[in-house]
Amino acid sequence: MAENTSVNNNDNSSSSEKIRQEILALKKSRRGSLLILAHNYQLDEIQEIADFTGDSLELARYAASYHVPARKEDMVIVLCGVYFMAETAAILNPDSRVIIPDETSGCPLADMITDDKLLELKKQNPGAVVVTYVNSSAGVKALSDICCTSSNAVKVVESIPRDKKIIFVPDRNLGDYVKRRTARHDMIIWDGFCPTHDRLGAGDVMEAKSAHPSAVFMAHPECRREVLDMADFVASTSGMLKIARESPSEEFIVGTESGLLYRLKKENPHKRFYLASPKLVCPNMKKNNLINLHRSLISNSPVVKVPPDIKSKARKAIDAMLAV
Ligand code: SF4
Numbered sequence: 001m002a003e004n005t006s007v008n009n010n011d012n013s014s015s016s017e018k019i020r021q022e023i024l025a026l027k028k029s030r031r032g033s034l035l036i037l038a039h040n041y042q043l044d045e046i047q048e049i050a051d052f053t054g055d056s057l058e059l060a061r062y063a064a065s066y067h068v069p070a071r072k073e074d075m076v077i078v079l080c081g082v083y084f085m086a087e088t089a090a091i092l093n094p095d096s097r098v099i100i101p102d103e104t105s106g107c108p109l110a111d112m113i114t115d116d117k118l119l120e121l122k123k124q125n126p127g128a129v130v131v132t133y134v135n136s137s138a139g140v141k142a143l144s145d146i147c148c149t150s151s152n153a154v155k156v157v158e159s160i161p162r163d164k165k166i167i168f169v170p171d172r173n174l175g176d177y178v179k180r181r182t183a184r185h186d187m188i189i190w191d192g193f194c195p196t197h198d199r200l201g202a203g204d205v206m207e208a209k210s211a212h213p214s215a216v217f218m219a220h221p222e223c224r225r226e227v228l229d230m231a232d233f234v235a236s237t238s239g240m241l242k243i244a245r246e247s248p249s250e251e252f253i254v255g256t257e258s259g260l261l262y263r264l265k266k267e268n269p270h271k272r273f274y275l276a277s278p279k280l281v282c283p284n285m286k287k288n289n290l291i292n293l294h295r296s297l298i299s300n301s302p303v304v305k306v307p308p309d310i311k312s313k314a315r316k317a318i319d320a321m322l323a324v
Helices: 002-029 044-049 056-065 083-092 115-124 138-142 153-158 172-182 202-211 237-246 260-267 290-299 308-323
Strands: 034-039 052-054 076-080 097-099 129-133 146-148 166-169 187-189 216-219 251-255 272-275
Touching (some): 002 034, 002 044, 002 290, 034 044, 034 056, 044 260, 052 056, 056 083, 056 308, 076 083, 083 097, 083 138, 115 138, 115 166, 129 153, 138 308, 146 308, 153 172, 166 172, 202 216, 202 251, 251 260, 260 272
Parallel strands (some): 034 076, 076 097, 129 146, 166 187, 216 251
Protein backbone atom coordinates (compact mmCIF):
# COMPACT_ATOMS: atom_id res chain seq x y z
CA MET A 1 0.00 0.00 0.00
CA ALA A 2 2.76 2.43 1.03
CA GLU A 3 4.62 1.55 -2.17
CA ASN A 4 1.57 2.40 -4.33
CA THR A 5 1.15 5.76 -2.60
CA SER A 6 4.76 6.64 -3.26
CA VAL A 7 4.40 5.67 -6.95
CA ASN A 8 1.28 7.87 -7.17
CA ASN A 9 3.08 10.77 -5.55
CA ASN A 10 5.93 10.42 -8.03
CA ASP A 11 3.43 10.30 -10.90
CA ASN A 12 1.68 13.43 -9.62
CA SER A 13 4.86 15.39 -9.16
CA SER A 14 6.22 14.41 -12.59
CA SER A 15 2.93 15.32 -14.30
CA SER A 16 2.77 18.69 -12.53
CA GLU A 17 6.39 19.33 -13.51
CA LYS A 18 5.45 18.48 -17.11
CA ILE A 19 2.56 20.99 -16.96
CA ARG A 20 4.87 23.60 -15.43
CA GLN A 21 7.37 23.13 -18.24
CA GLU A 22 4.62 23.39 -20.86
CA ILE A 23 3.41 26.66 -19.30
CA LEU A 24 6.95 28.03 -19.35
CA ALA A 25 7.27 27.05 -23.03
CA LEU A 26 3.94 28.77 -23.84
CA LYS A 27 5.13 31.90 -22.02
CA LYS A 28 8.33 31.90 -24.04
CA SER A 29 6.62 31.39 -27.40
CA ARG A 30 4.04 34.11 -26.64
CA ARG A 31 6.43 36.61 -25.09
CA GLY A 32 5.14 40.15 -25.61
CA SER A 33 1.52 39.11 -26.11
CA LEU A 34 0.88 37.22 -22.87
CA LEU A 35 0.95 38.54 -19.33
CA ILE A 36 0.32 36.38 -16.26
CA LEU A 37 -0.61 38.34 -13.14
CA ALA A 38 -1.01 36.67 -9.75
CA HIS A 39 -2.39 37.93 -6.46
CA ASN A 40 -0.29 37.50 -3.31
CA TYR A 41 -2.80 34.91 -2.03
CA GLN A 42 -2.43 32.50 -4.96
CA LEU A 43 -0.89 29.03 -4.64
CA ASP A 44 2.92 29.06 -4.50
CA GLU A 45 3.28 27.37 -7.90
CA ILE A 46 1.12 30.06 -9.54
CA GLN A 47 3.10 32.89 -7.92
CA GLU A 48 6.30 31.21 -9.01
CA ILE A 49 5.28 31.10 -12.67
CA ALA A 50 3.61 34.55 -12.90
CA ASP A 51 5.17 37.58 -14.63
CA PHE A 52 4.06 39.86 -11.83
CA THR A 53 2.73 39.24 -8.31
CA GLY A 54 1.12 41.86 -6.10
CA ASP A 55 -1.84 43.04 -4.07
CA SER A 56 -5.05 44.39 -5.63
CA LEU A 57 -3.69 47.91 -6.04
CA GLU A 58 -0.40 46.75 -7.53
CA LEU A 59 -2.17 44.43 -9.97
CA ALA A 60 -4.52 47.25 -11.02
CA ARG A 61 -1.63 49.68 -11.49
CA TYR A 62 0.49 47.14 -13.35
CA ALA A 63 -2.36 46.19 -15.68
CA ALA A 64 -3.14 49.88 -16.31
CA SER A 65 0.42 50.90 -17.09
CA TYR A 66 1.71 47.83 -18.90
CA HIS A 67 2.98 48.80 -22.35
CA VAL A 68 2.60 45.85 -24.62
CA PRO A 69 4.85 45.07 -27.54
CA ALA A 70 1.88 43.40 -29.26
CA ARG A 71 -1.22 45.19 -30.51
CA LYS A 72 -3.53 45.56 -27.50
CA GLU A 73 -6.16 43.44 -29.30
CA ASP A 74 -3.68 40.55 -29.56
CA MET A 75 -2.75 40.77 -25.90
CA VAL A 76 -3.94 38.14 -23.43
CA ILE A 77 -3.85 38.95 -19.72
CA VAL A 78 -4.30 36.00 -17.38
CA LEU A 79 -5.46 37.13 -13.98
CA CYS A 80 -4.74 34.52 -11.33
CA GLY A 81 -6.85 35.77 -8.47
CA VAL A 82 -10.57 36.03 -7.76
CA TYR A 83 -13.16 37.19 -10.26
CA PHE A 84 -13.44 40.86 -9.26
CA MET A 85 -9.68 41.23 -9.84
CA ALA A 86 -10.03 39.90 -13.38
CA GLU A 87 -12.95 42.31 -13.94
CA THR A 88 -10.73 45.18 -12.78
CA ALA A 89 -8.01 44.11 -15.24
CA ALA A 90 -10.64 43.97 -18.01
CA ILE A 91 -11.90 47.45 -17.09
CA LEU A 92 -8.36 48.87 -17.19
CA ASN A 93 -7.44 47.06 -20.42
CA PRO A 94 -10.54 47.34 -22.58
CA ASP A 95 -8.76 46.28 -25.78
CA SER A 96 -7.07 43.17 -24.41
CA ARG A 97 -8.48 39.74 -23.73
CA VAL A 98 -8.57 39.07 -19.98
CA ILE A 99 -8.94 35.47 -18.87
CA ILE A 100 -9.09 33.74 -15.49
CA PRO A 101 -8.09 30.08 -15.01
CA ASP A 102 -11.14 29.24 -12.86
CA GLU A 103 -14.11 31.50 -13.45
CA THR A 104 -15.90 30.19 -10.34
CA SER A 105 -13.28 31.78 -8.09
CA GLY A 106 -15.55 34.43 -6.62
CA CYS A 107 -15.06 36.48 -3.47
CA PRO A 108 -17.71 36.03 -0.73
CA LEU A 109 -16.97 39.54 0.56
CA ALA A 110 -17.62 41.06 -2.88
CA ASP A 111 -20.92 39.12 -3.06
CA MET A 112 -22.15 40.70 0.20
CA ILE A 113 -23.17 43.91 -1.58
CA THR A 114 -25.26 43.99 -4.76
CA ASP A 115 -26.14 46.79 -7.18
CA ASP A 116 -29.69 46.91 -5.82
CA LYS A 117 -28.62 47.15 -2.19
CA LEU A 118 -26.16 49.93 -2.97
CA LEU A 119 -28.75 51.82 -5.02
CA GLU A 120 -31.13 51.64 -2.06
CA LEU A 121 -28.43 52.92 0.33
CA LYS A 122 -27.65 55.81 -2.04
CA LYS A 123 -31.34 56.68 -2.21
CA GLN A 124 -31.52 56.80 1.59
CA ASN A 125 -28.41 59.04 1.75
CA PRO A 126 -28.57 61.53 -1.10
CA GLY A 127 -25.32 63.43 -1.64
CA ALA A 128 -23.17 60.90 0.21
CA VAL A 129 -19.85 59.96 -1.40
CA VAL A 130 -19.64 56.22 -2.12
CA VAL A 131 -16.23 54.73 -1.34
CA THR A 132 -16.01 51.14 -2.53
CA TYR A 133 -13.33 48.66 -1.62
CA VAL A 134 -12.01 47.02 -4.79
CA ASN A 135 -13.26 43.68 -3.44
CA SER A 136 -16.59 44.29 -5.16
CA SER A 137 -18.27 43.54 -8.49
CA ALA A 138 -17.86 45.76 -11.55
CA GLY A 139 -21.56 46.68 -11.21
CA VAL A 140 -21.05 47.97 -7.66
CA LYS A 141 -17.92 49.88 -8.70
CA ALA A 142 -19.94 51.50 -11.50
CA LEU A 143 -22.34 52.92 -8.86
CA SER A 144 -19.47 54.32 -6.78
CA ASP A 145 -17.63 57.63 -6.67
CA ILE A 146 -14.23 56.26 -5.81
CA CYS A 147 -12.62 52.88 -5.15
CA CYS A 148 -9.99 52.02 -2.55
CA THR A 149 -7.78 49.11 -1.60
CA SER A 150 -6.57 48.12 1.85
CA SER A 151 -3.31 49.96 1.19
CA ASN A 152 -4.85 53.31 0.23
CA ALA A 153 -8.26 53.32 1.99
CA VAL A 154 -7.19 55.87 4.63
CA LYS A 155 -5.75 58.20 1.96
CA VAL A 156 -8.85 57.88 -0.22
CA VAL A 157 -11.20 58.75 2.65
CA GLU A 158 -8.95 61.64 3.70
CA SER A 159 -9.21 63.02 0.15
CA ILE A 160 -13.00 63.53 0.58
CA PRO A 161 -14.11 66.91 1.98
CA ARG A 162 -14.90 66.59 5.68
CA ASP A 163 -18.40 68.02 5.33
CA LYS A 164 -19.42 65.12 3.09
CA LYS A 165 -21.18 62.02 4.34
CA ILE A 166 -19.47 58.79 3.27
CA ILE A 167 -20.94 55.42 2.38
CA PHE A 168 -18.24 52.75 2.71
CA VAL A 169 -18.85 49.30 1.17
CA PRO A 170 -18.57 46.33 1.53
CA ASP A 171 -16.04 45.50 4.31
CA ARG A 172 -17.08 46.45 7.86
CA ASN A 173 -13.66 45.76 9.40
CA LEU A 174 -11.73 47.87 6.91
CA GLY A 175 -14.45 50.54 7.19
CA ASP A 176 -14.18 50.56 10.98
CA TYR A 177 -10.38 50.80 10.79
CA VAL A 178 -10.53 53.71 8.33
CA LYS A 179 -13.19 55.47 10.38
CA ARG A 180 -10.99 55.28 13.48
CA ARG A 181 -7.85 56.37 11.63
CA THR A 182 -9.51 59.34 9.94
CA ALA A 183 -11.91 60.27 12.75
CA ARG A 184 -14.69 60.57 10.16
CA HIS A 185 -17.88 60.19 12.13
CA ASP A 186 -20.33 60.68 9.29
CA MET A 187 -19.55 57.36 7.69
CA ILE A 188 -22.06 54.61 6.94
CA ILE A 189 -20.33 51.23 6.86
CA TRP A 190 -21.83 48.22 5.09
CA ASP A 191 -21.96 45.05 7.17
CA GLY A 192 -19.89 42.81 4.87
CA PHE A 193 -16.78 40.88 5.84
CA CYS A 194 -14.14 38.58 4.46
CA PRO A 195 -14.90 35.13 5.93
CA THR A 196 -11.19 34.25 5.92
CA HIS A 197 -9.89 37.30 7.80
CA ASP A 198 -12.96 37.72 10.00
CA ARG A 199 -12.58 34.25 11.50
CA LEU A 200 -9.26 35.18 13.10
CA GLY A 201 -9.98 35.95 16.75
CA ALA A 202 -8.09 37.47 19.69
CA GLY A 203 -7.67 33.94 21.16
CA ASP A 204 -5.84 32.75 18.01
CA VAL A 205 -3.51 35.74 18.17
CA MET A 206 -2.81 35.19 21.87
CA GLU A 207 -1.89 31.57 21.11
CA ALA A 208 0.43 32.60 18.27
CA LYS A 209 2.03 35.30 20.41
CA SER A 210 2.70 32.93 23.29
CA ALA A 211 4.23 30.39 20.86
CA HIS A 212 6.45 33.11 19.32
CA PRO A 213 7.00 35.77 22.00
CA SER A 214 9.72 37.66 20.09
CA ALA A 215 7.75 37.92 16.85
CA VAL A 216 6.25 41.12 15.48
CA PHE A 217 2.52 40.74 14.74
CA MET A 218 1.22 42.18 11.44
CA ALA A 219 -2.53 42.20 10.78
CA HIS A 220 -4.55 42.94 7.65
CA PRO A 221 -7.29 45.58 8.08
CA GLU A 222 -9.92 43.04 6.97
CA CYS A 223 -9.40 41.44 10.42
CA ARG A 224 -11.70 42.29 13.33
CA ARG A 225 -11.00 45.28 15.61
CA GLU A 226 -10.05 42.96 18.53
CA VAL A 227 -7.26 41.55 16.33
CA LEU A 228 -6.11 44.90 14.95
CA ASP A 229 -5.82 46.23 18.50
CA MET A 230 -3.28 43.48 19.25
CA ALA A 231 -1.14 44.20 16.18
CA ASP A 232 2.26 45.89 16.04
CA PHE A 233 1.43 46.85 12.45
CA VAL A 234 -1.84 47.03 10.53
CA ALA A 235 -0.97 46.72 6.86
CA SER A 236 -2.06 45.52 3.44
CA THR A 237 -0.12 42.63 1.91
CA SER A 238 2.28 45.01 0.12
CA GLY A 239 2.67 46.88 3.42
CA MET A 240 3.55 43.62 5.18
CA LEU A 241 6.18 42.82 2.55
CA LYS A 242 7.73 46.25 3.12
CA ILE A 243 7.69 45.88 6.92
CA ALA A 244 9.31 42.42 6.70
CA ARG A 245 12.04 43.82 4.43
CA GLU A 246 12.79 46.90 6.50
CA SER A 247 12.22 45.77 10.08
CA PRO A 248 15.24 44.66 12.11
CA SER A 249 13.00 41.97 13.62
CA GLU A 250 13.76 38.36 12.66
CA GLU A 251 10.34 36.82 13.37
CA PHE A 252 6.84 37.75 12.25
CA ILE A 253 3.34 36.50 12.96
CA VAL A 254 1.33 37.03 9.80
CA GLY A 255 -2.34 37.98 10.14
CA THR A 256 -3.49 37.58 6.57
CA GLU A 257 -4.21 34.85 4.01
CA SER A 258 -1.63 32.02 3.92
CA GLY A 259 -0.48 32.72 0.33
CA LEU A 260 1.53 35.75 1.41
CA LEU A 261 4.01 33.48 3.20
CA TYR A 262 5.46 32.43 -0.17
CA ARG A 263 6.76 35.93 -0.99
CA LEU A 264 7.63 36.80 2.60
CA LYS A 265 9.89 33.74 2.84
CA LYS A 266 11.29 34.12 -0.67
CA GLU A 267 12.21 37.77 -0.20
CA ASN A 268 13.52 37.30 3.37
CA PRO A 269 15.16 33.85 3.46
CA HIS A 270 16.89 34.52 6.77
CA LYS A 271 13.75 35.60 8.63
CA ARG A 272 10.97 33.44 10.06
CA PHE A 273 7.24 33.84 9.36
CA TYR A 274 4.36 32.16 11.18
CA LEU A 275 0.75 32.22 10.03
CA ALA A 276 -1.36 33.66 12.88
CA SER A 277 -3.78 30.72 12.52
CA PRO A 278 -4.26 27.75 10.17
CA LYS A 279 -7.77 29.20 9.59
CA LEU A 280 -6.30 31.87 7.32
CA VAL A 281 -6.83 30.06 4.03
CA CYS A 282 -9.21 31.43 1.39
CA PRO A 283 -10.59 28.48 -0.64
CA ASN A 284 -11.53 30.77 -3.54
CA MET A 285 -7.97 32.01 -3.91
CA LYS A 286 -6.78 28.41 -4.19
CA LYS A 287 -9.06 27.47 -7.10
CA ASN A 288 -6.55 28.52 -9.74
CA ASN A 289 -3.84 25.91 -10.20
CA LEU A 290 -1.29 24.83 -12.78
CA ILE A 291 -3.79 22.50 -14.47
CA ASN A 292 -6.51 25.09 -15.11
CA LEU A 293 -3.90 27.79 -15.86
CA HIS A 294 -2.43 25.52 -18.55
CA ARG A 295 -5.90 24.79 -19.94
CA SER A 296 -6.80 28.47 -20.09
CA LEU A 297 -3.54 29.33 -21.86
CA ILE A 298 -4.27 26.73 -24.54
CA SER A 299 -7.89 27.82 -25.07
CA ASN A 300 -7.46 31.56 -24.27
CA SER A 301 -10.54 31.28 -22.06
CA PRO A 302 -12.64 31.71 -19.93
CA VAL A 303 -12.86 35.34 -21.01
CA VAL A 304 -13.90 37.89 -18.40
CA LYS A 305 -16.56 40.15 -19.87
CA VAL A 306 -17.78 43.45 -18.45
CA PRO A 307 -20.60 45.27 -20.31
CA PRO A 308 -19.32 48.53 -21.92
CA ASP A 309 -21.56 50.92 -19.90
CA ILE A 310 -20.52 49.28 -16.60
CA LYS A 311 -16.92 49.31 -17.76
CA SER A 312 -16.80 53.06 -18.39
CA LYS A 313 -18.57 53.98 -15.12
CA ALA A 314 -16.44 51.59 -13.04
CA ARG A 315 -13.32 52.92 -14.73
CA LYS A 316 -14.11 56.42 -13.43
CA ALA A 317 -14.21 55.15 -9.82
CA ILE A 318 -10.97 53.20 -10.28
CA ASP A 319 -9.23 56.14 -11.99
CA ALA A 320 -10.32 58.42 -9.14
CA MET A 321 -8.57 56.01 -6.76
CA LEU A 322 -5.44 55.78 -8.91
CA ALA A 323 -5.29 59.59 -8.98
CA VAL A 324 -5.23 59.66 -5.16
FE1 SF4 B 1 -12.44 37.57 -0.73
FE2 SF4 B 1 -11.35 37.28 1.69
FE3 SF4 B 1 -10.85 35.47 -0.15
FE4 SF4 B 1 -9.80 37.92 -0.37
S1 SF4 B 1 -9.35 36.41 1.21
S2 SF4 B 1 -10.79 36.74 -1.99
S3 SF4 B 1 -11.49 39.16 0.51
S4 SF4 B 1 -12.86 35.95 0.74
